[in-house]
Amino acid sequence: MERTIKGVCDGENGEGVRNCHCVVALSGGADSTALLLILHYLRQRLGLSLSALHVDHGLRPESAAEARAAVTFCHALGIPLAVHTLTVDELAAVWRVGTEEAGRKARYDLLAAALPSPAADWICTGHHLGDLAEDVLMRLVRGCGWPALGGMRLCDPARRILRPLLLTEKDRLEAFLATLGVSWTEDPSNASDTYLRNRMRHGVIPLLTAENPGFLDQVRDLWQLAHIDADFWETRTAATLSAAPASPSHVEGEASAPHDAAHGAESIRLPKTTLTGLHQAERLRLFKEVLRRMGEGQARAETLLALDAAWVAGRGGTRFMFAGCKTATVRRGDIIFSGGPPAEDTP
């Protein structure tokens, strides 16, 4: 874990935690407790300032006692702690999502709000190698391209999230705490198979680990390869897009196609000249990057492939629908991505 923390400190993705503030998401489990302690021990060397945030989800009778334990622990370390109490069931109803998703979203909202300077400081979470393995499997199940299949990022500068323990086994964190005589709480909901993540942890991962006791090492290698490829494709698509301006602008020269006006300022055009000569692998990454720049919502591989097939065949007219109300249409060899809901064609 030292190497990972050092990697982050030395500037994972060109950034680091040195001389900034870290807000640690402290559940009281082994992972976040170990993370807070490690950062506490490193704070002087790294010039860090630290605070913690504990969220009482109000879903279990023990949660109030766990919040008090977090207060005691942070008080002993001299780390400021904020405790927030949520009623996750209500949020889930309001947001129309499951309780797992509502808790996650509310937690990250609170963490982001707790950053003293949101553009420079970091939210630190205790995600470890076991979490990464679950994430890879969940991505495999729901359908995920490459390099996204390699799992969550160690450092997400846009969301200001750091996961310094992402490549560390949970066993090592527990051993570290045991050596120090520090106790932690086991969230009983971790044992429940209500949540997809837990079903991966209890059902699938033990089967895969039985086949290869080094399965988690393979996940770590896969993550590293994905991390390298992500950088390759990000660099490449950024260079292609900056060389050939697929700039977010009005669709020009389309006066004869009045139904295009609705695309307005939210359209991005990938001109034929940019697309021609690119390998299919590059075109697909370019589509993904354009869609990513247009907002949230994961593009389905199937739709990306269908859009590409239409472009190759020079087949205009079909409007391809992507998550987040984004669309794409082939027109005269260009591809026009549009951000809003699809415009109604005038009769």
Place this chain on the structure above:
Amino acid sequence: MERTIKGVCDGENGEGVRNCHCVVALSGGADSTALLLILHYLRQRLGLSLSALHVDHGLRPESAAEARAAVTFCHALGIPLAVHTLTVDELAAVWRVGTEEAGRKARYDLLAAALPSPAADWICTGHHLGDLAEDVLMRLVRGCGWPALGGMRLCDPARRILRPLLLTEKDRLEAFLATLGVSWTEDPSNASDTYLRNRMRHGVIPLLTAENPGFLDQVRDLWQLAHIDADFWETRTAATLSAAPASPSHVEGEASAPHDAAHGAESIRLPKTTLTGLHQAERLRLFKEVLRRMGEGQARAETLLALDAAWVAGRGGTRFMFAGCKTATVRRGDIIFSGGPPAEDTP
């Protein structure tokens, strides 16, 4: 499945099955029975000639009856059939591998020997989408980079293997046979969890399909993305290697390093000039391609990453060991890959 067969006929990887001979590996299960029938129905349109090969592994009491059923079936279709009887247990002992692996190897050896013109004809196997899903999971478990993680190839020109049903669900094959009133045999060893493949089929895949009933569709998409990326990287590494001669030749100019002589004609040097300026993702693919050209044995991601780190740091001296008795060493900014067992350094 029509689309897949058509894809192969139209020249998957620039080759096709038109006007050539196909030897079908006929186990008598639903998949190979359906494959033989489909190719039989298409033979005139494609100008194919067909034969079949059945291997009696001699592992089960029913196997002789199954061989007779294959004879009857092929006789009715007018397709020449060869039946070979193996004693897989003995081969496994001789080759020092498991019976699953011994049966597979012996089967492919027999199939390759049955090709009338080994450079032009095809071995056709009944692998389907369920087999592909198992393969992806087995590759995930044992640790596999990208694009290899996407699973076995539909067309392997080097080994002359075609898998025309690779993207077709087994259910569809069974429905096809049921519609025609054709029966098939269920290999009872498919129900056994002695084999890794079966444990994936019975243990892991049902759990993943329970989370997403469209899991097999995701596997198909992943395979397609991997296929595209494989072509991208193959094209790219071939261009890099042909532009900068990493030719299989004696290590030149190393007169002052006598222990290099042992590398002899089996050394391939990647010169510093070729490596400099490449992205890490490209270097790793280049290493893999050089190792692939040097013979069998899968390169471990961990070792490839360690070799790359040594090259980046300009750290010579360490000899990195790869499967198949291949090694790599950094020397003066070049990387020298060597085929034989490592040479003994002279004292």
